[in-house]
Structure formats: C-alpha cells, structure tokens
Amino acid sequence: MTPSEKLVALSRWIDAPNAHRDPEAQAWSRIAKVAEEHGEAVAAYIGAIGQNPRKGVTHTVDDVVDELLDVALTALAAVEHLREHEGAALTLLETKLDRVAQRAGLVPAAESRPATRP
Numbered sequence: 001m002t003p004s005e006k007l008v009a010l011s012r013w014i015d016a017p018n019a020h021r022d023p024e025a026q027a028w029s030r031i032a033k034v035a036e037e038h039g040e041a042v043a044a045y046i047g048a049i050g051q052n053p054r055k056g057v058t059h060t061v062d063d064v065v066d067e068l069l070d071v072a073l074t075a076l077a078a079v080e081h082l083r084e085h086e087g088a089a090l091t092l093l094e095t096k097l098d099r100v101a102q103r104a105g106l107v108p109a110a111e112s113r114p115a116t117r118p
Helices: 003-018 023-049 061-082 089-103
Strands: none
Touching: 003 023, 003 061, 003 089, 023 061, 061 089
C-alpha cells in the first residue's frame, strides 16, 4: 500500500462511523481535530522544556516530534476528507512545498511542479 493509499484508507476509516452525520459537521470535526492535535503538541513542548514548575519536565523532544507528526497526519487526512478521498493530499503537499520553497528563493521556478486543482 502506498503512503497515499494508507492516508485515504485512514481518512475513510475515520469517516465511516460518522457517515450518518451532516457533511458540514463532519468537515468541522475533521478541521477541529487538527486544532486539538496542535494543542497536544504545545502541551508536549511545555513538558519538554519544563515550563510548568509544578510539573517539571514531563516530555522529551521525541514526544514533541511525535505530536507534531500527529498534527501533520491529521491535517492531511482532513484534506483527503475535503477532497472526497481522491488520494491527492500528499501531491498537494508536495506542490505547496514547491511553491513555498520557490517564494523563499530556495528553488528556481523551473523546478516547481505545475499547480494542481486548489
């Protein structure tokens, strides 16, 4: 199974028990989940640097990285949901990376891929 196929399968798995819900409510919940995962990444970083003196150091940098990857995965799965599981999230991410790298002056325009459907 390719990474794109795994992402589509994961997104469909998340959608399955919610198929009876209003489509707009489904979309809101998928996007809100990204915010929830973001909060977990922030909490892990606070724990990794010991910012809360009452708790001290409770996490590692690896924990923070794992939470950040959860944010990315959750966002990509939400893209798949919004794009009706067409399997394009990773391609869209790569295209976005190309555009940002080009804007930053890191790659010439000739190296960028053509834009895909927005």
